[in-house]
Amino acid sequence: MTTIEIDRETGTKPSTSRSADMKFEVVVIPVSDVDRAKAFYARLGWRLDADFTSGNDWRVIQFTPPGSACSVIFGRNVTAAAPGSARGLYLIVPDLEAARQDLLDRGVAVSAPFHGAGDVHTGPDEPYLFGSVRVGGVDPKRGSYSSFASFSDPDGNGWLFQEVTTRLPGRIAAGDTTFASQTDLAAALRRASVAHGEHEKRIGGHDENWADWYADYIVREQAGQELPT
Known part of the structure; x- marks a missing residue:
């Protein structure tokens, strides 16, 4: 089983000097x-x-x-x-199962979810980020970056869904919290809601400042920083 552990204390800091944006x-x-x-x-x-x-x-x-x-x-x-020679085209999604179901509902064939095999990276399957071993099912720990599904276009160009819920440190600047779609924002709010429920259990009551707590959680999660408790 391969799970990406998010180390919020370390990470490559973005360079502060650059000549031009490259998008x-x-x-x-x-x-x-x-x-x-x-x-x-x-x-x-x-x-x-x-x-x-x-x-x-x-x-x-x-x-x-x-x-x-x-x-x-x-x-x-x-x-x-x-x-058909293009391979390893990754589509990052916040909810793998929802993304799969959307394509299935559209009549598009999509593989079952799969994840890596820990330290074993060589096997009979088509290679992807974690090697050529695909273990059936989503990552048991539901770790960010760790669950996949694949599909192809009529020529065989290969696409993969990769579920990412928490970014590794340094991937997004703390001051640049943005969401590309309503779906991504809704998913972030749901994760914040679950975490805030645990927070209220710890403090033993209703949190009057829940909106500030949600905002802090979402910004920190996207920036790969330590999450509030």
């Missing part, structure tokens, strides 16, 4: 049938941003997953890669 915004994936790929990604519920064409020689289609700052592009004469 990773587009991944180009190779497909053999552009219209078939367009229909598939539309069925996922992703936003269609563009469909540009010039005769029969060139076409560019862009889709963006819900809540994502990065988009995918495919088309005709936009990459020399072999169709």
